[in-house]
Amino acid sequence: MMTSFMRRPILPSPTGGEGRAAPGSLLMILFLSILFLILPALSARAAMNIQEVTSPKGITAWLVEDYSVPVIAIRFVFDGGTTQDPPGKEGLANLMTGLFDEGAGDFDSEAFQIKLDDAGAEMSFDAARDGTYGSMRMLAEQKDAAFDLLRLAVTHPRFDQAPIDRIRAQVLSGIISNERDPNTVAQRKWLRAIYGTHPYSRPDQGTRQSIATITPADLSAFHKANFARDGLHVAVVGAIDAETLKQKLDAVFGGLPEKQALIPVADVEPKLGQQLEVNYDLPQTSLQLAYPGVKRSAPDFFAAVLMNEILGGSTFTSRLYDEVREKRGLAYGVSSDLVDHQHADALVVTTATRSDRAAETLALVRQVVKQMAEEGPTEAELAATKRYMIGAYAINNLNSSGAIAATLVELQLDRLGIDYMQRRAALINGVTLDQVKAAAKKLLSVEPAVMVVGPAAGGKG
Amino acid sequence: MKLQSDWLRGTLAAIALALVTTAPVLAATDDGHVADFLLDNGMEVVVIPDHRAPIVTHMVWYKIGNADEPPGKSGIAHFFEHLMFKATTNHAAGEFDRAVSAIGGSNNAFTSYDYTAFHETVVPSALGEMMGFEADRMRNLILNDDVIKTERDVILEERRSRIDSDPQAVLDEEVDATLWQNQPYRIPVIGWMQEMEKLNRTDAKAFYDKYYTPNNAVLVVAGDVEPETVKALAEKTYGKVARGPDLPPRIRPVEPEQNTRRTVTLTDARVSVPGFSTQWVVPSYHTAKPGEAEALDLLAEILGGGNRSRLYQELVVKQGIAAEAGAVFQGTMLDATNFTVYAAPRGEARLADVEAAVDAEVARIAKDGVTSDELEKAKDRYVRSVIFARDKQDDMANMYGSTLATGGSVQDVLEWPDRIRKVTVDEVRDVAARYLDLDHSTTGYLLPQTQAEN
Numbered sequence: 066m067m068t069s070f071m072r073r074p075i076l077p078s079p080t081g082g083e084g085r086a087a088p089g090s091l092l093m094i095l096f097l098s099i100l101f102l103i104l105p106a107l108s109a110r111a112a113m114n115i116q117e118v119t120s121p122k123g124i125t126a127w128l129v130e131d132y133s134v135p136v137i138a139i140r141f142v143f144d145g146g147t148t149q150d151p152p153g154k155e156g157l158a159n160l161m162t163g164l165f166d167e168g169a170g171d172f173d174s175e176a177f178q179i180k181l182d183d184a185g186a187e188m189s190f191d192a193a194r195d196g197t198y199g200s201m202r203m204l205a206e207q208k209d210a211a212f213d214l215l216r217l218a219v220t221h222p223r224f225d226q227a228p229i230d231r232i233r234a235q236v237l238s239g240i241i242s243n244e245r246d247p248n249t250v251a252q253r254k255w256l257r258a259i260y261g262t263h264p265y266s267r268p269d270q271g272t273r274q275s276i277a278t279i280t281p282a283d284l285s286a287f288h289k290a291n292f293a294r295d296g297l298h299v300a301v302v303g304a305i306d307a308e309t310l311k312q313k314l315d316a317v318f319g320g321l322p323e324k325q326a327l328i329p330v331a332d333v334e335p336k337l338g339q340q341l342e343v344n345y346d347l348p349q350t351s352l353q354l355a356y357p358g359v360k361r362s363a364p365d366f367f368a369a370v371l372m373n374e375i376l377g378g379s380t381f382t383s384r385l386y387d388e389v390r391e392k393r394g395l396a397y398g399v400s401s402d403l404v405d406h407q408h409a410d411a412l413v414v415t416t417a418t419r420s421d422r423a424a425e426t427l428a429l430v431r432q433v434v435k436q437m438a439e440e441g442p443t444e445a446e447l448a449a450t451k452r453y454m455i456g457a458y459a460i461n462n463l464n465s466s467g468a469i470a471a472t473l474v475e476l477q478l479d480r481l482g483i484d485y486m487q488r489r490a491a492l493i494n495g496v497t498l499d500q501v502k503a504a505a506k507k508l509l510s511v512e513p514a515v516m517v518v519g520p521a522a523g524g525k526g
Numbered sequence: 527m528k529l530q531s532d533w534l535r536g537t538l539a540a541i542a543l544a545l546v547t548t549a550p551v552l553a554a555t556d557d558g559h560v561a562d563f564l565l566d567n568g569m570e571v572v573v574i575p576d577h578r579a580p581i582v583t584h585m586v587w588y589k590i591g592n593a594d595e596p597p598g599k600s601g602i603a604h605f606f607e608h609l610m611f612k613a614t615t616n617h618a619a620g621e622f623d624r625a626v627s628a629i630g631g632s633n634n635a636f637t638s639y640d641y642t643a644f645h646e647t648v649v650p651s652a653l654g655e656m657m658g659f660e661a662d663r664m665r666n667l668i669l670n671d672d673v674i675k676t677e678r679d680v681i682l683e684e685r686r687s688r689i690d691s692d693p694q695a696v697l698d699e700e701v702d703a704t705l706w707q708n709q710p711y712r713i714p715v716i717g718w719m720q721e722m723e724k725l726n727r728t729d730a731k732a733f734y735d736k737y738y739t740p741n742n743a744v745l746v747v748a749g750d751v752e753p754e755t756v757k758a759l760a761e762k763t764y765g766k767v768a769r770g771p772d773l774p775p776r777i778r779p780v781e782p783e784q785n786t787r788r789t790v791t792l793t794d795a796r797v798s799v800p801g802f803s804t805q806w807v808v809p810s811y812h813t814a815k816p817g818e819a820e821a822l823d824l825l826a827e828i829l830g831g832g833n834r835s836r837l838y839q840e841l842v843v844k845q846g847i848a849a850e851a852g853a854v855f856q857g858t859m860l861d862a863t864n865f866t867v868y869a870a871p872r873g874e875a876r877l878a879d880v881e882a883a884v885d886a887e888v889a890r891i892a893k894d895g896v897t898s899d900e901l902e903k904a905k906d907r908y909v910r911s912v913i914f915a916r917d918k919q920d921d922m923a924n925m926y927g928s929t930l931a932t933g934g935s936v937q938d939v940l941e942w943p944d945r946i947r948k949v950t951v952d953e954v955r956d957v958a959a960r961y962l963d964l965d966h967s968t969t970g971y972l973l974p975q976t977q978a979e980n
Contacts, residue, residue: 071607071636133578135913136917174843179834183903185906185910187914202914204910204913234846234849234873235850237872239849241798242797243798244798245795245796245797245974349683349690380627381611381620387620390680391676392676393676394680394683397681397683397684417686417687449627452628453628453630455630457631458630460631460632464918466917467917
């Protein structure tokens with residue numbers, strides 16, 4: 066039974082990176098019924114002490130000690146991710162991440178999973194575009210056993226043939242099951258259209274053909290090239306002290322090679338100024354518009370983030386929400402997001418509406434964007450949005466031990482510094498109305514890439 | 527690892543829900559006790575002190591859900607949840623939202639079969655202001671035809687987005703309408719399209735006046751606050767709202783005896799990999815005899831709770847015929863609920879063979895029961911989930927709110943781990959044998975169009 070319907074869809078919060086839009090998934094939208102927080106920005110300064118811990122072997126982690134719940138969360142990322150899949154082996158990173166609990170060291174798949182269950186630990190890995198993430202949540206009293214299993218998984222995965230074939234078959238089943246799903250098909254076309262032949266255009270899960278070619282040797286080679294200490298970023302939150310963590314860092318990661326061997330990945334400008342129409346007989350028409358984005362390191366980053374928030378951000382008060390949903394009832398969800406990958410940036414507006422009003426909705430979205438480009442926000446909008454963004458950081462990023470660890474990893478990836486949370490409010494408050502107007506003009510005056518997915522125009526509604 | 531399958535996503539979502547709704551949480555932290563008291567106007571208040579961070583979660587749960595709707599008015603509970611964000615006689619439309627966002631807070635609301643909840647998460651100093659807004663819209667909403675028409679368009683789009691665009695969701699709706707022959711859980715929470723289109727101001731007003739009263743609400747506050755403070759603030763805000771007429775007990779139509787095996791099939795051009803689920807009517811925590819619902823929770827975990835479960839190990843690992851397989855029990859419901867098993871084939875395996883293998887595991891667990899080793903490990907996982915849940919305030923607040931809105935008590939939540947620990951091997955076998963009878967079940971099939979044509 067689908068038991069919960071809420072006032073508006075909630076997209077998963079980007080972990081730590083501001084304006085880094087995570088792809089929405091049905092699961093997250095349905096069941097993240099509440100976004101929570103632990104620490105507001107102001108008190109974060111007083112309450113959250115982030116220590117930089119460096120182990121004898123030179124592995125660095127950011128640590129937040131907290132003994133109020135007997136739990137430890139660790140999260141880490143190795144640079145690289147799915148962009149490192151060799152041509153023809155697309156889906157390699159994703160398949161690898163399905164195999165870390167399928168046998169390591171002397172334990173085969175079954176033995177390893179029993180050990181993990183007995184240790185009361187939950188371990189997961191995920192291949193993103195620009196990095197391979199791992200995390201573990203454990204009970205403090207069983208941390209020795211849990212860290213030891215993590216060590217085995219990270220340094221001595223077995224990649225046995227039987228689990229490879231099984232997990233590959235599951236991935237294949239997922240690929241096949243989406244072959245006729247209009248939104249998946251449309252998103253594939255979209256990525257190819259805006260990214261061309263860049264690795265970002267490739268499906269993370271690979272294709273039927275590419276995953277069929279992956280061998281144990283491919284997995285071992287990928288693991289060796291990617292899981293190395295110079296591309297590693299670690300954060301730990303919970304009931305563990307710095308001295309103990311140092312030993313654990315060396316135990317878990319100390320056996321890895323020192324240097325990564327990554328394939329260079331070029332930066333790419335998404336190809337805008339194009340129109341895609343994908344026709345399916347669907348109950349709704351989905352609209353997607355891509356404008357230029359902004360680099361995380363750009364001086365006008367926060368000006369663009371504030372502008373995006375006012376245009377179509379995560380509150381109930383954005384311009385797009387007000388015009389498209391509140392005033393006209395054209396859609397359930399409408400939003401704009403800043404996509405911030407390592408090698409590409411974009412501002413993407415998405416919504417879905419009844420097909421007979423799709424043209425009206427698209428025109429309205431473009432009108433709201435145009436007005437923002439030409440006039441920018443008002444002083445009052447900017448002031449309110451600054452207050453929101455400063456207060457909401459903790460809500461969106463620090464709502465549990467795992468979320469705090471994820472946020473600290475992203476801060477390391479973005480090279481923002483261990484004192485970023487103290488500096489952030491001043492960075493936001495320092496943005497002027499003219500800077501936001503300039504960002505609006507720069508990003509939103511460009512002719513976007515537009516995709517329309519739904520019944521052919523003039524077809525039935 | 528990403529599998530990216532609609533079928534899997536549907537089932538994984540069900541698992542996530544089960545984790546939320548079937549694993550109550552230990553009382554707060556060691557630093558505080560859960561307080562539970564009534565205001566003079568009958569509003570119940572639960573306070574879960576948690577002083578780890580200067581934040582509070584403020585939730586109002588109304589004991590009204592889609593299963594309480596009048597006949598022919600499906601979707602009114604969820605529609606009304608949306609309308610609660612409109613103007614009141616004291617605050618213009620959007621003022622509450624702006625007040626929340628101005629302090630970096632978050633807010634939303636949700637509707638289910640048995641309850642509707644509204645929530646804000648803010649700094650403790652804003653708690654009184656949130657209570658003021660929330661108490662105001664409990665009685666002072668302005669409902670006019672313009673507001674109704676625009677927001678009705680929004681929920682129609684929501685239905686098209688969430689249900690009509692997703693073959694799995696369309697099938698799930700029809701399976702529910704088949705499994706439940708009499709109980710209102712047969713009606714989708716969002717409503718049937720043709721009834722949603724006709725919801726009007728009169729319906730909304732009647733619904734509001736009947737159900738949105740302090741004596742039909744539970745206030746849950748979790749976080750950095752003391753019960754005395756909550757009580758004082760609540761008396762100044764909610765306490766000023768007049769008690770409404772007493773509502774009759776929530777006695778709804780119940781299921782007749784189940785006597786048949788039913789199947790529901792959806793073929794759809796958007797589907798490439800088939801899947802199925804089989805459901806049974808079983809007691810919920812509210813309707814079960816003592817210990818039965820706990821045994822059903824453990825049965826679901828052992829049969830299909832994760833990758834150590836019987837269904838996963840047998841179908842996915844040993845036989846290698848399934849991409850996914852599992853079981854779900856949704857215990858936190860006011861009336862009888864459903865127990866579900868599901869699977870999807872992989873490779874050359876046929877759906878019928880996968881279904882037969884699932885049925886065989888169901889029959890085996892009903893006949894031979896579970897081992898004490900399986901039972902102890904399943905108990906450990908639940909008790910562990912209780913410790914992990916203490917890391918998230920929202921899990922705590924949701925658990926108390928949903929339990930109290932479905933006929934349970936604070937004590938029920940507090941004692942849940944102990945009751946799980948007491949369940950015996952025999953009790954798990956007994957509930958499996960009693961309820962998982964394939965001759966009295968409902969199965970839904972999601973099929974690709976090509977397969978149906980063969």
